[in-house]
Amino acid sequence: MLDGGEYSSSAAMAAECFTSFNSLSKKSSKNKRRFSDEQIRSLEIIFESESKLEPRKKLQLARELGLQPRQVAIWFQNRRARWKSKQLERDYSILRANYNTLASQFGTLKKEKQSLVTQLQKLNELLEKSREDSQCCTKEVAENNIDSKSDNEKIKDEFEGNPSVSLERSEHGFGVLSDDDNRSSIKAEYFRLDEEPDLQNTVEPADDSLTSPENWGSLDSNDLYEQSSSSQWWDFWS
């Protein structure tokens, strides 16, 4: 970069530079010459310790290097500008690297989310199927007149530990359970929450739409997917 060209780093050359500069007219700088290697080296050393020169030091440096104080001042100005430009490039590289990392992480999370939505869909189908089975069995029981208790009474028995109902449950699976119980059981079974306690500690949506059982009834995987895919900030990524 700092080749020096025909001008070596000798003091004689530096002096010649100075002479050439002095002969320049203000408008024409045809004889503009690069500073010598030695001059540049000295300027760089000073710049490393202080990017701005005190007036006294500027005069001293100019004397030592055989330059005009104005030249030293301009060199420092340009040097600061170059440094700033390089710094911007460095900052940009860092930002770009961070961006790429985040983009990659986002892609992973997006896939994970899609997988969860699919699981949720299957869960809802399972739920729907069990609900149909429940209606079928209830109808059967009523027809056979085996038990005149209402569903609510059965549920009450269940919670109070009535063995006859428990037996019935074991025979009919989710048949006589309320929807909420069904969902709790399915949820626990499907996600194996008691086996993977970490899942319960994961970050949940602020609105509790997934965690509150009272909201499960209105939970629909399609809705969820639509909600997540409509006019959200992450639309930008898809």
Place this chain on the structure above:
DNA sequence: ATCGTGGAGCGTATTACTTCA
């Protein structure tokens, strides 16, 4: 105390020139 002014220094954009591939 306040205001106007001029000089110095700085940042930025640009020009003019040099060097090199």
Place this chain on the structure above:
DNA sequence: GGTGAAGTAATACGCTCCACG
């Protein structure tokens, strides 16, 4: 040898700060 890109000294201009009257 011609040429375009990159580097760099220097200029132009606008801005801020500060001393001074």
